[in-house]
Amino acid sequence: MARTLPTWQGRLVAGVALIGAIVVGLWPDHPRDIDAEKLVAVVLTGAAWLFAELANSGGVSEHDRKLFASIESQFSDGVLAHLREHDFAVDVHKTKASALWDLGYMEGSRYRFLDRPLQAKWSELFAALREFNNLQAEYLSPSSTNGDALTIHLHGEPRYPVPASVQAEIKKLNEAAPALERLFNEFAALARRRLGL
Incomplete structure (x- = not known):
């Protein structure tokens, strides 16, 4: 019950129950003594509604703050800067790609924000991140000339003429990377606002 009441559905039901109890139990339709049972019903439903409203305004979830700190x-x-x-x-250092790949594993209930608008923005960012990681996995391969780098060039030789298909792959990555950076900045701004940071 403590988890259900703070939701908008729980608050709505508690509010309707309070109004119903007032109408049935205390409506001044004719002079009479107040029925104790009806008064108790009004007081209990009023307390449930008040609890629901106060619980809903309980502040920011510590889980959400920790999750945002981890993502950030x-x-x-x-x-x-790399994305932008x-x-x-040009070849990519593996550490730049691996940080984003690690983020791509942040799925499941441990990585869901309790704040709904923040979760919606994170879902949008996460989808773009997974798409970008898929592009990297599809187009980049280990460089034959530098063990710490990934390259889009088939044999690690960017000095040779670049085929049109590889130019298209480069264009996709060059467009997806700054778009991902912009999405993160929108997400981070929303998170700081919603989490009071």
């Missing part, structure tokens, strides 16, 4: 730490300044500025015609 993965989207470091270096990762955000990197040209995928």
